[in-house]
Amino acid sequence: MTDIADEMATAQAVVAHLREVHQQIAALQSEEVTLMTALYHLRRAQQLDLGVSNLNAGEDTATEIGIALKVSQGTADGLIGLGLDLENRCTATRDAFAAGRIDLAQTRAITKSLTNASDELLAELEPGLAAYAEKADPQRIRRTARRRLLELDPAGQAARRKSAEADRYVSISAHDDGTALLDGVLPLAGGQAVYERLREMASGQCCGKDPRTVAQRRADALIALADGTGRLVCQCGQADCPRAVVGETPVARKALVQVGVSAETLAGLQDNPALLSGLGAIDPDLARQIARHARFEIITDTTTRHAENTENTSELRYRPGARTARQARAIDGICRAPGCHIPAAASDLDHQDRFDHTNPQAGGHTTEDNLGARCRRHHRLKTLADNHANGWTVRHHPGRVVEWCTPTGESVTTEPEGVDFLFPTTVVPPVTAAGVPDAEPTGSIFDPGVAVNIMTELMQVYTTPEQRREQARALASRRARINM
Ligand SMILES: [Zn+2]
Ligand SMILES: [Zn+2]
Structure with missing residues (x-):
């Protein structure tokens, strides 16, 4: 007691x-x-x-x-x-x-x-x-x-x-283990309409043998609405599924996503993580799946090269050319301000050394080295800093390192994030043992006619885990022969 x-x-x-x-x-x-x-x-x-x-x-x-x-x-x-x-x-x-x-x-x-x-x-x-x-x-x-x-x-x-x-808003942010978190506020009636539609698709477009839970089907239904198919396809696998799509299976619109991935990883020779724009690191298999439907842009590693003295007229124009802009954005990956995660694709390209509109020769040139990704807010911060209007100092160092000094003298440097994914310094060897994910359907990753570039040969097609094991074995035996 x-x-x-x-x-x-x-x-x-x-x-x-x-x-x-x-x-x-x-x-x-x-x-x-x-x-x-x-x-x-x-x-x-x-x-x-x-x-x-x-x-x-x-x-x-x-x-x-x-x-x-x-x-x-x-x-x-x-x-x-x-x-x-x-x-x-x-x-x-x-x-x-x-x-x-x-x-x-x-x-x-x-x-x-x-x-x-x-x-x-x-x-x-x-x-x-x-x-x-x-x-x-x-x-x-x-x-x-x-x-x-x-x-x-x-x-x-x-x-x-x-x-x-x-x-009202809708936002998508990175979630755990390669998933995304969808968040938003909608007008009440609109929110109900979305939910009702998802519920209707989840229950009406799949039969009782579909292996997915209702929650999973609702999530898939939202993607189906966004990718243009507007239709869930029952995954029961029965030839006589009562909810089978009549006529042609709808084709999904190509995803508007940007992925930064090294050529070696894309080809299955390495398994380094990739950068999904705005969301962060994703696993190489997911990157290769996305790449099956992708259009490619080749980015070259220029962060370590010496500044070239060759000057061309485009450097004296304020707006960068498409290739220069692509390079700068891909290498930076995200806005270069500390703690900011806005993708470079949605950011401005800021002249680090200021462009001189009255005398372009005298100011910072429009070169990849002199362009950095900044979201709107941080573009303004940098411009105000240059004008001595907010007490900040933004300095640029070699290798695209940017130093941000607050008005109270605290300083933080940021390094480009995209480059780590495109040209990884740590090599992750390809998965060759058991435990690789299920094989993806094979087929061309290229949209014929859209992507024609020098990497076509190297990347050829999305390789299944089995093909990659094969490649790795071939590579290993070739190395072994060379070592003999
Ligand atoms: Zn079915
Ligand atoms: Zn920013």
């Missing part, structure tokens, strides 16, 4: 301590948000003084915080946004958060729920919600806020919905 009493006492003590720690963390997080927001105000004021536009002044604060704390720029952006909300709109929530009475998730639930509320509604609702939040989890807070908004201002709901719908 004393044991149980002891345990109870201990458990109570643990819970009490836990609550205390949770409050302390919340209070400290509130302080962190306040500090980030203070830095934002500081940078914004400095940049406005220097003539930076109202829209963009202070936007690089998140990049600066990202460098200082090794958090993502998106996280810093989100916390600064929260800080601004707490300062201007949700002051009761701010006080509760600062005292640790509510935590970060509860605070967010309130500010997010009230994002589109008018000032009058805010004044009426926010203090009560802040008090309520001390006794409710984030989900309950959101539900209560929604109900209260509808009660107090039913007419305003349409306007709030419109504002909320204005924030």
